Amino acid sequence: ETGVTQSPTHLIKTRGQQVTLRCSSQSGHxxxxxxxxxxxxxxxxxxxxxxxxxxxxxxxxxxxxxxxxPNYSSELNVNALELxxxxxxxxxxxxxSPVSLAGELFFGEGSxxxxx
Amino acid sequence: xxxxxxxxxxxxVPEGAIVSLNCTYSNSAFQxxxxxxxxxxxxxxxxxYTYSSGNKEDGRFTAQVDKxxxxxxxxxxxxxxxxxxxxxxxMSVAAGNKLTFGGGTRVLVKx
Numbered sequence: 001e002t003g004v005t006q007s008p009t010h011l012i013k014t015r016g017q018q019v020t021l022r023c024s025s026q027s028g029h030x031x032x033x034x035x036x037x038x039x040x041x042x043x044x045x046x047x048x049x050x051x052x053x054x055x056x057x058x059x060x061x062x063x064x065x066x067x068x069x070p071n072y073s074s075e076l077n078v079n080a081l082e083l084x085x086x087x088x089x090x091x092x093x094x095x096x097s098p099v100s101l102a103g104e105l106f107f108g109e110g111s112x113x114x115x116x
Numbered sequence: 117x118x119x120x121x122x123x124x125x126x127x128x129v130p131e132g133a134i135v136s137l138n139c140t141y142s143n144s145a146f147q148x149x150x151x152x153x154x155x156x157x158x159x160x161x162x163x164x165y166t167y168s169s170g171n172k173e174d175g176r177f178t179a180q181v182d183k184x185x186x187x188x189x190x191x192x193x194x195x196x197x198x199x200x201x202x203x204x205x206x207m208s209v210a211a212g213n214k215l216t217f218g219g220g221t222r223v224l225v226k227x
Contacts, residue, residue, distance in 0.1 A: 002159070033214070040124070042204050042217030043160065056214055090159055105215065107152075107159035 002026060004093050004108035012114045013081050021076040021111045023091030031055070032074040033105065034066060035090040043090055049074060078113075086115045119143050122205055122218030131227050135192035139205035139218045142186065146207040146216070149181050151190045154202045154220065163203075164190060195225045 003026035013019050025032050031050045035043035045058035049068035063079040072093070078085055089112075092105040122139045129135055137151075147168055152160035164179040166172050166188075172179045180189040188207075192199055202222045206215040 002161075004159075035215075035217075040219070042120075042122070042206075042219045043215075045214040045216070048214060058214060092159075104165070105162065107161070109157075109159045112157075 002106035002108065004091060004106050006089075006091050006108035006111050008111055009109065010112045010114075012116060014116050015081055015083060017081050017115075018077065018079045019081060019113060021078075021089050021091075021113070023074045023076070023093075023108060025072045025074065025091075025093035026106050029093035029095050029106070030072055031094045032068055032072065033092045033094070034074070034076045035092065036060075037088040037090055037110070039087070046076070081115045083115050086113060088112050117142065118219075119216050120205060120207060120218040123221055124219055126222040126224055128224045128226060129195055131195060131197060131225055133195050133225075135190075135195050135199065135223055135225070137190040137192075137203050137205075137221050137223070139188050140186055141188075141207060141216075143207075143209070143216075144183075144186065145209045148208045148211065149179070149188050150206045150215070151177075151179055152204040152206060152217075154204060156201075160204055192223075197225050197227050199223060200225050 005024045033048040034046040037043040047057040052068045067075045088110040090110045092107045149166045151164040154160045169183045176193045178191040202220040204220045205218040
């Protein structure tokens with residue numbers, strides 16, 4: 001158990017709809033990252049939030065947006081869903097500090113999104 | 117060409133054998149190298165972390181990084197059926213920065 005919880009675990013949407021995925025970070029972690037993992041592929045970096053501000057973004061369009069709250073929980077919002085958005089969405093929390101290790105990301109179990 | 121290449125497998129080995137996994141990469145700026153294990157329908161779990169070149173051992177796991185060849189490896193000794201999973205390599209340029217993952221290698225350890 002990593003202490004990172006995500007909801008919902010599974011959901012089905014239709015093309016054009018909007019979705020919100022939620023993540024509760026591990027206690028004490030101030031950074032959250034979101035990744036998209038298509039079936040049979042490695043995770044792809046969407047963006048990272050540090051102290052409620054976006055702190056890096058991958059090659060994803062603006063219809064992918066996020067929020068981080070004062071309690072360090074986070075949301076991923078995707079508008080105008082497309083079929084290719086079907087994937088496992090992973091949230092990972094970490095503690096950003098001068099001495100934190102780059103690899104110490106703790107992943108949740110993910111939210112599996114199916115777009116029909 | 118992907119930034120990080122990893123053979124998708126599947127790699128099937130008998131119980132007790134050594135599992136050898138590797139990744140190649142093209143970005144010479146990568147300095148932090150990780151291996152994650154992912155069971156079916158679960159999130160990735162960090163196994164090993166290495167900074168720059170060198171070896172690191174943790175129990176049955178050994179990670180090696182050769183930056184001159186842009187090549188990293190993970191060895192699993194005395195493999196067990198519970199080691200059956202997908203193994204993902206990941207790397208980053210700076211601490212706390214985004215991770216770039218390989219596509220994962222599926223490993224099956226047969227009893």
